[in-house]
Protein backbone atom coordinates (compact mmCIF):
# COMPACT_ATOMS: atom_id res chain seq x y z
CA UNK A 1 0.00 0.00 0.00
CA UNK A 2 2.99 2.29 0.22
CA UNK A 3 2.83 3.47 -3.35
CA UNK A 4 -0.82 4.40 -2.83
CA UNK A 5 0.07 6.47 0.25
CA UNK A 6 2.85 8.29 -1.62
CA UNK A 7 0.65 8.90 -4.64
CA UNK A 8 -2.10 10.24 -2.39
CA UNK A 9 0.24 12.60 -0.52
CA UNK A 10 1.85 13.88 -3.71
CA UNK A 11 -1.49 14.75 -5.25
CA UNK A 12 -2.65 16.48 -2.06
CA UNK A 13 0.46 18.66 -2.34
CA UNK A 14 -0.14 19.44 -6.02
CA UNK A 15 -3.79 20.35 -5.49
CA UNK A 16 -3.13 22.46 -2.37
CA UNK A 17 -0.27 24.40 -3.92
CA UNK A 18 -1.35 24.65 -7.53
CA UNK A 19 -1.96 28.44 -7.21
CA UNK A 20 1.69 28.94 -6.22
CA UNK A 21 3.15 26.87 -9.03
CA UNK A 22 5.05 28.97 -11.49
CA UNK A 23 5.96 26.44 -14.17
CA UNK A 24 8.25 24.82 -11.61
CA UNK A 25 8.45 21.06 -11.37
CA UNK A 26 8.30 19.23 -8.09
CA UNK A 27 10.44 16.13 -7.76
CA UNK A 28 9.45 13.76 -4.98
CA UNK A 29 11.72 10.98 -3.84
CA UNK A 30 10.20 8.35 -1.53
CA UNK A 31 12.39 6.14 0.62
CA UNK A 32 10.93 3.42 2.81
CA UNK A 33 12.49 2.47 6.14
CA UNK A 34 11.12 -0.67 7.77
CA UNK A 35 10.47 -0.80 11.53
CA UNK A 36 9.48 -4.45 11.91
CA UNK A 37 6.38 -4.97 9.74
CA UNK A 38 5.65 -1.21 9.91
CA UNK A 39 7.18 1.47 7.70
CA UNK A 40 8.22 5.11 7.70
CA UNK A 41 8.31 6.85 4.31
CA UNK A 42 10.91 9.61 3.90
CA UNK A 43 9.68 12.07 1.29
CA UNK A 44 12.22 14.47 -0.19
CA UNK A 45 10.70 17.27 -2.29
CA UNK A 46 12.95 19.25 -4.61
CA UNK A 47 11.89 22.30 -6.60
CA UNK A 48 14.07 24.14 -9.13
CA UNK A 49 17.68 23.69 -10.08
CA UNK A 50 18.98 26.81 -8.31
CA UNK A 51 18.35 26.00 -4.66
CA UNK A 52 18.86 28.46 -1.78
CA UNK A 53 21.54 26.24 -0.21
CA UNK A 54 19.62 25.04 2.83
CA UNK A 55 17.25 22.18 3.52
CA UNK A 56 13.90 22.21 5.32
CA UNK A 57 13.23 19.27 7.66
CA UNK A 58 9.73 18.47 8.92
CA UNK A 59 9.70 15.63 11.45
CA UNK A 60 6.36 15.90 13.23
CA UNK A 61 3.66 14.69 10.87
CA UNK A 62 0.82 16.37 12.82
CA UNK A 63 2.45 19.84 12.63
CA UNK A 64 0.80 20.57 9.30
CA UNK A 65 0.96 24.39 9.36
CA UNK A 66 4.76 24.33 9.35
CA UNK A 67 4.72 21.87 6.44
CA UNK A 68 2.39 24.11 4.46
CA UNK A 69 4.57 27.17 5.15
CA UNK A 70 7.62 25.15 4.04
CA UNK A 71 5.93 24.09 0.80
CA UNK A 72 4.98 27.70 0.06
CA UNK A 73 8.63 28.70 0.46
CA UNK A 74 9.77 25.83 -1.72
CA UNK A 75 7.42 26.79 -4.52
CA UNK A 76 8.39 30.45 -4.30
CA UNK A 77 12.17 30.16 -3.99
CA UNK A 78 12.98 26.54 -4.89
CA UNK A 79 14.87 24.21 -2.60
CA UNK A 80 14.63 20.93 -0.72
CA UNK A 81 12.19 19.77 1.96
CA UNK A 82 12.23 16.45 3.80
CA UNK A 83 9.13 15.21 5.58
CA UNK A 84 8.13 11.82 6.93
CA UNK A 85 4.90 9.81 6.65
CA UNK A 86 4.08 6.98 9.02
CA UNK A 87 0.35 7.18 9.71
CA UNK A 88 -2.53 5.71 7.74
CA UNK A 89 -3.79 7.91 4.87
CA UNK A 90 -5.98 10.70 6.20
CA UNK A 91 -4.39 10.63 9.68
CA UNK A 92 -1.33 12.35 11.14
CA UNK A 93 0.55 11.62 14.36
CA UNK A 94 3.48 13.21 16.15
CA UNK A 95 5.05 9.97 17.33
CA UNK A 96 5.94 6.88 15.29
CA UNK A 97 4.39 3.63 16.54
CA UNK A 98 5.64 0.23 15.43
CA UNK A 99 5.73 -3.41 16.44
CA UNK A 100 8.63 -5.81 16.93
CA UNK A 101 7.89 -9.48 17.71
CA UNK A 102 4.33 -8.46 18.62
CA UNK A 103 5.46 -5.83 21.18
CA UNK A 104 4.40 -2.22 20.65
CA UNK A 105 6.93 0.62 20.56
CA UNK A 106 6.59 4.39 20.25
CA UNK A 107 9.18 7.06 19.56
CA UNK A 108 9.23 10.81 18.91
CA UNK A 109 11.03 11.25 15.53
CA UNK A 110 12.80 14.32 16.94
CA UNK A 111 14.38 12.26 19.74
CA UNK A 112 16.27 9.72 17.63
CA UNK A 113 19.42 11.65 16.63
CA UNK A 114 22.11 10.61 19.08
CA UNK A 115 25.18 8.40 19.13
CA UNK A 116 24.42 7.54 22.77
CA UNK A 117 22.48 4.25 22.90
CA UNK A 118 21.47 4.89 26.53
CA UNK A 119 19.71 8.11 25.53
CA UNK A 120 18.08 6.48 22.51
CA UNK A 121 16.81 3.42 24.35
CA UNK A 122 15.24 5.70 26.99
CA UNK A 123 13.45 7.60 24.24
CA UNK A 124 11.83 4.44 22.78
CA UNK A 125 8.71 3.72 24.83
CA UNK A 126 7.40 0.18 25.14
CA UNK A 127 5.10 -1.96 27.24
CA UNK A 128 7.11 -4.72 28.93
CA UNK A 129 8.95 -5.75 25.74
CA UNK A 130 11.71 -8.36 26.08
CA UNK A 131 15.36 -7.30 25.98
CA UNK A 132 15.73 -9.00 22.57
CA UNK A 133 12.80 -7.04 21.11
CA UNK A 134 14.14 -3.80 22.64
CA UNK A 135 17.51 -4.44 20.98
CA UNK A 136 15.77 -4.96 17.64
CA UNK A 137 13.71 -1.78 18.16
CA UNK A 138 16.89 0.17 18.98
CA UNK A 139 18.55 -1.08 15.79
CA UNK A 140 15.49 -0.24 13.65
CA UNK A 141 15.29 3.31 15.05
CA UNK A 142 19.03 3.79 14.48
CA UNK A 143 18.50 2.81 10.82
CA UNK A 144 15.72 5.40 10.60
CA UNK A 145 17.79 8.22 12.08
CA UNK A 146 20.71 7.37 9.78
CA UNK A 147 18.40 7.35 6.74
CA UNK A 148 16.99 10.79 7.64
CA UNK A 149 20.39 12.27 8.43
CA UNK A 150 21.93 10.94 5.21
CA UNK A 151 19.33 12.96 3.24
CA UNK A 152 20.21 16.27 4.94
CA UNK A 153 23.87 15.97 5.93
CA UNK A 154 25.19 17.38 2.65
CA UNK A 155 23.55 20.75 3.50
CA UNK A 156 25.56 23.17 5.61
CA UNK A 157 22.34 24.75 6.87
CA UNK A 158 19.24 22.97 8.16
CA UNK A 159 15.91 24.69 8.85
CA UNK A 160 13.60 22.57 11.01
CA UNK A 161 9.85 23.23 10.80
CA UNK A 162 7.75 22.84 13.94
CA UNK A 163 4.42 23.88 15.48
CA UNK A 164 3.32 24.06 19.11
CA UNK A 165 -0.05 24.05 20.89
CA UNK A 166 0.25 27.37 22.77
CA UNK A 167 -2.22 26.91 25.60
CA UNK A 168 -1.99 28.68 29.00
CA UNK A 169 -1.74 26.91 32.38
CA UNK A 170 -5.16 25.59 33.38
CA UNK A 171 -6.95 23.54 35.99
CA UNK A 172 -8.77 20.66 34.32
CA UNK A 173 -11.31 18.23 35.70
CA UNK A 174 -9.99 14.74 36.36
CA UNK A 175 -12.64 12.15 37.15
CA UNK A 176 -15.80 13.22 39.00
CA UNK A 177 -14.31 15.30 41.81
CA UNK A 178 -10.59 15.66 41.11
CA UNK A 179 -8.82 18.51 39.39
CA UNK A 180 -5.44 18.48 37.70
CA UNK A 181 -3.13 21.45 37.12
CA UNK A 182 -2.02 21.50 33.46
CA UNK A 183 1.18 23.55 32.98
CA UNK A 184 1.56 26.20 30.31
CA UNK A 185 2.56 24.58 26.99
CA UNK A 186 5.99 24.95 25.41
CA UNK A 187 6.77 28.49 24.20
CA UNK A 188 9.66 30.96 24.11
CA UNK A 189 9.33 31.72 27.83
CA UNK A 190 10.09 28.03 28.50
CA UNK A 191 13.71 29.17 27.99
CA UNK A 192 13.49 31.74 30.81
CA UNK A 193 14.28 30.68 34.38
CA UNK A 194 11.09 31.09 36.43
CA UNK A 195 10.71 31.47 40.22
CA UNK A 196 14.43 30.73 40.70
CA UNK A 197 13.93 27.27 39.19
CA UNK A 198 16.02 26.20 36.19
CA UNK A 199 14.37 23.92 33.64
CA UNK A 200 15.90 21.68 30.96
CA UNK A 201 15.04 24.38 28.39
CA UNK A 202 16.40 27.30 30.42
CA UNK A 203 19.66 25.40 30.98
CA UNK A 204 20.12 24.87 27.23
CA UNK A 205 19.80 28.57 26.29
CA UNK A 206 22.59 31.16 26.23
CA UNK A 207 20.57 34.18 25.16
CA UNK A 208 17.02 35.10 24.35
CA UNK A 209 15.35 37.98 22.51
CA UNK A 210 11.58 38.43 22.71
CA UNK A 211 9.76 40.88 20.49
CA UNK A 212 6.84 41.87 22.76
CA UNK A 213 4.62 42.30 19.71
CA UNK A 214 4.98 38.66 18.61
CA UNK A 215 3.02 35.81 20.19
CA UNK A 216 5.09 33.67 22.59
CA UNK A 217 4.56 30.58 20.40
CA UNK A 218 6.31 32.04 17.35
CA UNK A 219 10.11 32.07 17.53
CA UNK A 220 13.38 30.66 16.24
CA UNK A 221 16.02 28.53 17.99
CA UNK A 222 19.52 28.94 16.57
CA UNK A 223 22.96 27.49 17.27
CA UNK A 224 25.20 30.37 16.16
CA UNK A 225 25.54 33.81 17.79
CA UNK A 226 25.68 35.65 14.44
CA UNK A 227 22.32 34.09 13.44
CA UNK A 228 20.84 35.18 16.79
CA UNK A 229 22.03 38.74 16.11
CA UNK A 230 20.64 38.75 12.54
CA UNK A 231 17.18 37.52 13.62
CA UNK A 232 17.08 39.95 16.55
CA UNK A 233 17.91 42.76 14.13
CA UNK A 234 14.99 41.58 11.99
CA UNK A 235 12.75 41.79 15.14
CA UNK A 236 12.10 38.04 15.24
CA UNK A 237 11.92 36.39 18.67
CA UNK A 238 14.87 34.02 19.00
CA UNK A 239 16.69 31.69 21.42
CA UNK A 240 20.42 30.94 21.19
CA UNK A 241 21.13 27.32 22.18
CA UNK A 242 24.23 27.09 24.37
CA UNK A 243 27.53 25.30 23.62
CA UNK A 244 26.81 22.38 25.92
CA UNK A 245 23.19 21.36 25.34
CA UNK A 246 21.80 18.23 26.97
CA UNK A 247 21.86 15.29 24.50
CA UNK A 248 18.14 14.55 24.27
CA UNK A 249 18.26 12.96 20.80
CA UNK A 250 16.83 16.06 19.12
CA UNK A 251 18.09 17.11 15.69
CA UNK A 252 19.06 20.56 17.00
CA UNK A 253 21.59 19.12 19.49
CA UNK A 254 22.87 16.54 16.98
CA UNK A 255 23.20 19.14 14.20
CA UNK A 256 25.23 21.33 16.56
CA UNK A 257 27.58 18.40 17.29
CA UNK A 258 28.02 17.98 13.52
CA UNK A 259 28.93 21.68 13.11
CA UNK A 260 25.80 22.46 11.12
CA UNK A 261 24.19 25.85 10.94
CA UNK A 262 20.78 25.01 12.35
CA UNK A 263 17.49 26.90 12.72
CA UNK A 264 14.29 25.72 14.34
CA UNK A 265 11.24 27.70 13.19
CA UNK A 266 8.47 27.31 15.79
CA UNK A 267 4.94 28.69 15.37
CA UNK A 268 1.51 28.06 16.83
CA UNK A 269 -0.42 25.27 15.12
CA UNK A 270 -2.52 26.65 12.26
CA UNK A 271 -0.56 29.93 11.89
CA UNK A 272 0.64 29.24 8.35
CA UNK A 273 0.81 32.88 7.26
CA UNK A 274 2.97 34.01 10.17
CA UNK A 275 5.27 31.01 9.87
CA UNK A 276 5.63 31.82 6.17
CA UNK A 277 6.63 35.39 7.15
CA UNK A 278 9.20 33.97 9.58
CA UNK A 279 10.63 31.73 6.84
CA UNK A 280 10.74 34.64 4.37
CA UNK A 281 12.71 36.69 6.93
CA UNK A 282 15.10 33.79 7.47
CA UNK A 283 15.45 33.24 3.72
CA UNK A 284 16.47 36.86 3.17
CA UNK A 285 19.07 36.57 5.95
CA UNK A 286 20.47 33.32 4.58
CA UNK A 287 20.58 34.38 0.94
CA UNK A 288 21.99 37.87 1.59
CA UNK A 289 24.77 36.33 3.66
CA UNK A 290 25.63 34.03 0.78
CA UNK A 291 26.19 36.92 -1.64
Ligand SMILES: [Zn+2]
Nearest residue numbers: 060063162163
Ligand atom coordinates in the same frame (compact mmCIF):
# COMPACT_ATOMS: atom_id res chain seq x y z
ZN1 LIG B 1 7.65 19.57 16.23
